[in-house]
Each structure stands twice: as C-alpha cells, then as structure tokens.
Amino acid sequence: MQRTMMDLWVGLFVMAGIGALLMLALKIGNLGTYSTAQSYTLVGNFENIGGLKIRAPVKSAGVVVGRVLDIQFSVETFDAVVTMQLDNRYKFPKDTFASILTAGLLGEQYVGLAAGGDEAPLKNGDKIMKTNSAIVLEDIIGQFLFNKASENSTSKSGGKE
Amino acid sequence: MSKPIIINIQDIGHRVIESIFRLGRASRFFLLLLLKSGMSLRRFDLVIRELYFTGVLSLIIILISGLFVGMVLGLQGYETLQKYGAESAIGALVALSLVRELGPVVAALLFASRAGSAITAEIGLMKTTEQLEAMGMMAVDPIARVVAPRFWAGVISMPFLAAIFSAVGVFGGYLVAVVLVGVDDGSFWSQMQSMVDFRYDIVNGIIKSCIFGVAVTAVAVFEGYDAVPTAQGVSGATTRTVVTSSLVILGLDFILTSFMFRGVS
Numbered sequence: 001m002q003r004t005m006m007d008l009w010v011g012l013f014v015m016a017g018i019g020a021l022l023m024l025a026l027k028i029g030n031l032g033t034y035s036t037a038q039s040y041t042l043v044g045n046f047e048n049i050g051g052l053k054i055r056a057p058v059k060s061a062g063v064v065v066g067r068v069l070d071i072q073f074s075v076e077t078f079d080a081v082v083t084m085q086l087d088n089r090y091k092f093p094k095d096t097f098a099s100i101l102t103a104g105l106l107g108e109q110y111v112g113l114a115a116g117g118d119e120a121p122l123k124n125g126d127k128i129m130k131t132n133s134a135i136v137l138e139d140i141i142g143q144f145l146f147n148k149a150s151e152n153s154t155s156k157s158g159g160k161e
Numbered sequence: 162m163s164k165p166i167i168i169n170i171q172d173i174g175h176r177v178i179e180s181i182f183r184l185g186r187a188s189r190f191f192l193l194l195l196l197k198s199g200m201s202l203r204r205f206d207l208v209i210r211e212l213y214f215t216g217v218l219s220l221i222i223i224l225i226s227g228l229f230v231g232m233v234l235g236l237q238g239y240e241t242l243q244k245y246g247a248e249s250a251i252g253a254l255v256a257l258s259l260v261r262e263l264g265p266v267v268a269a270l271l272f273a274s275r276a277g278s279a280i281t282a283e284i285g286l287m288k289t290t291e292q293l294e295a296m297g298m299m300a301v302d303p304i305a306r307v308v309a310p311r312f313w314a315g316v317i318s319m320p321f322l323a324a325i326f327s328a329v330g331v332f333g334g335y336l337v338a339v340v341l342v343g344v345d346d347g348s349f350w351s352q353m354q355s356m357v358d359f360r361y362d363i364v365n366g367i368i369k370s371c372i373f374g375v376a377v378t379a380v381a382v383f384e385g386y387d388a389v390p391t392a393q394g395v396s397g398a399t400t401r402t403v404v405t406s407s408l409v410i411l412g413l414d415f416i417l418t419s420f421m422f423r424g425v426s
Contacts (some may be wrong), residue, residue, distance in 0.1 A: 013321065016325055
C-alpha cells in the first residue's frame with residue numbers, strides 16, 4: 001500500500017515537471033509559433049545594418065512575419081548580407097522594399113518590409129533588390145552640425161555684404 | 162617566536178595536501194559510482210523510492226520560493242522599467258531571468274540545502290551505524306545499492322524542479338505585473354514570447370539544471386560516504402555538503418553562462 005502511494009506521488013511529480021517544461025516551451029518560448037510553420041528564406045544586401053542582430057524580427061505593417069536567420073559580411077560588394085526566414089503564409093512581391101528600422105527611440109532594430117506592386121512573388125532564396133540602411137545616429141548628428149555650420153557662415157557672410 | 166609560524170605553515174601545507182587527497186578520492190568515488198549504476202537503473206523501484214524523497218518532498222519549497230521570486234522580480238522590474246515607459250517588457254524580463262539564471266541556480270541551491278543535506282546525513286548515519294559495512298558482508302555493494310539510486314534520483318529530479326520553479330515564477334510575475342499593478346495582459350505574454358527563444362534560452366537553462374543536478378548530488382553522496390563515522394563527523398559532512406555544493410553551483414553557473422550566452426541574442 002505504501003509502495004503504490006509513493007509511486008503515485010512520483011508519477012504526479014514527473015507529470016508536473018513535464019507539464020512545466022511544456023509550458024516553458026509553448027507559452028513562454030516561441031516554439032509553438034515558429035518551428036512548426038513552413039518557412040522560406042530571403043536575402044538582402046544592406047549598406048549598413050546598424051545594431052541588427054540574429055533572431056531580430058522581420059515585420060511588415062507592424063506584424064511579425066519572420067526572423068533574421070544570419071548576418072554575413074560580403075567581401076565582393078563590401079556590404080552586409082542579411083538572411084531572413086519568413087513564414088510561408090506571407091508572400092511578398094518582387095519589388096518589396098526592405099529597410100532596417102528601430103522600435104522606439106532606444107528599442108531593438110528590426111527589418112521592415114514594405115510591399116511593392118509587382119505581380120510575381122519572391123521565392124525561396126531570392127534577393128531583395130531595394131534596401132534601405134539603418135539610420136546611424138552619428139551620421140545624422142554630423143549632418144545636422146554641418147548644416148548648422150553652413151547656415152551660420154551664410155548668414156554671417158550675408159550680414160557683411 | 163618562530164615556532165608558531167612554522168606550525169602555521171605546516172598546518173596550511175597539511176590542509177592543502179589533505180584537500181588534494183579528498184579530491185582524488187572524490188574522483189575515484191564518482192567513477193566507481195558511474196560504473197556501478199547499471200544495476201541500480203535495472204532495479205528502478207529503488208530510484209523511484211529516492212525520487213519520492215528528493216523530488217516530491219522538495220516540491221513544496223520549490224513551488225513557494227518560485228512563486229515569491231517571480232513576484233519580487235515582477236515588482237522590482239516594474240519599479241525600474243516604468244521609469245522608461247517600458248513596463249510592457251516586464252514579461253520578457255521575468256521570463257528571461259528565470260529561465261536562464263534564477264530557475265536553475267536558485268532551484269539547485271534550494272535542492273542542495275533541502276535534499277543534498279538529507280542525502281549526506283542519511284548515508285553518513287548509515288556509515289556511522291555500520292550498515293554499509295554490514296551490506297558489504299552480505300555481498301551487497303553499498304555503492305550500487307545505497308549511493309547510486311540516490312544519485313540518479315537527484316539527477317532526474319533536478320531539471321524537473323528547475324522547470325517547475327521557472328514556470329511558477331513566471332506565474333508569480335504575471336500575478337504581480339498583470340493582476341496587481343495592471344500591465345496589459347496581451348503585451349506581457351507577447352513580449353515574453355518574442356524575446357524568449359526555445360533553443361537558445363530554454364534548452365540552455367535545462368542543460369544547466371541537469372549539470373547542477375549531477376554536481377549537487379555527487380557532492381552530497383560523496384560527503385556522506387566519506388564522512389568521519391561519528392555524530393560530529395556526520396554533522397560536519399552535512400555542513401560541507403551545503404557549502405561546497407552552493408559554491409560549485411555558483412562557480413559552474415558562471416562558466417556555463419560564459420559558454421552558452423555570448424551575446425548573440
């Protein structure tokens with residue numbers, strides 16, 4: 001009798017453990033949403049990817065449609081080659097525009113896809129031709145300072161004349 | 162004047178040599194344990210009995226501590242994140258810290274003090290009352306009959322306990338963040354799901370807890386088996402189990418984290 005009660009408790013314990021693992025996998029992790037779905041990959045060359053990381057989301061109209069699978073540097077074109085894995089449900093036209101955007105002011109960076117008007121869809125392994133680099137804050141500040149300086153010099157010289 | 166210094170130096174040298182001896186004994190014991198555990202896996206009812214004592218009876222402390230750790234994480238995380246208007250990231254914060262670090266580590270620390278000390282005391286007392294030697298007389302191998310089932314029960318139950326700890330902790334974080342302070346339900350779960358990766362975060366956490374399970378129970382059974390067979394010796398061995406296994410967990414955690422999470426997130 002003692003024996004069977006013990007077996008029962010151990011069985012319940014193992015069940016609770018497996019249940020917790022399942023909950024971790026399905027509810028907390030993103031296993032349920034991704035690995036079961038069929039997917040295809042696209043490649044895009046970006047001049048500058050900023051702080052984009054592997055596993056960053058690929059979004060279109062704010063909806064997550066895939067993930068960044070791999071980031072490489074190409075020595076032929078001297079730019080970044082970003083491989084993206086997209087859900088098979090979402091097909092994009094050939095002239096889709098890919099740009100690297102930032103969520104909020106300090107948020108993580110992601111790839112944004114804006115669909116074009118072409119009839120033919122992008123297929124597995126295709127290359128996105130139209131890309132837009134990440135906005136690098138230093139460049140913007142540099143441009144701003146440059147503009148400011150030239151503005152000042154023109155107004156000064158204007159004053160003299 | 163010079164005599165106490167010499168004695169001190171002798172004492173230090175003696176301790177160092179003694180600890181090296183112990184390390185050698187521990188390694189030999191561990192190998193022997195692995196070699197002889199085939200029999201205990203064939204008699205699985207012994208392991209089930211020990212699973213009851215190490216796993217099931219540790220469940221209450223794991224459940225309650227997990228709940229409170231998750232609730233505290235929720236409160237503290239909310240406190241800091243709301244300053245930046247990022248309180249919807251609280252789900253990701255709670256889940257990541259639990260699944261990667263706190264779940265395996267705190268569950269292993271609790272397991273060491275709850276079950277590890279009990280294993281040491283039990284085996285040490287068996288040695289003190291010469292039960293182990295009596296088994297040897299009856300041609301029953303004490304390592305295969307007493308030590309190995311306890312070891313395997315600890316190794317099996319540790320990942321389950323860590324997973325239960327993390328799951329309950331996330332629930333505790335949910336209680337505080339969503340029910341108490343009113344973070345949006347949907348963004349709590351969606352931020353969590355977009356940030357936590359199954360292979361990268363959860364599987365690595367499970368691997369961690371498996372390694373901690375091996376380390377804690379190996380220390381516990383060795384300290385019990387190696388205890389000086391007196392009442393004082395058993396109490397000293399029990400203390401050493403808790404201290405050594407806690408230090409081993411924290412040290413191993415640093416090494417494993419530096420291997421597993423190298424900023425490729």
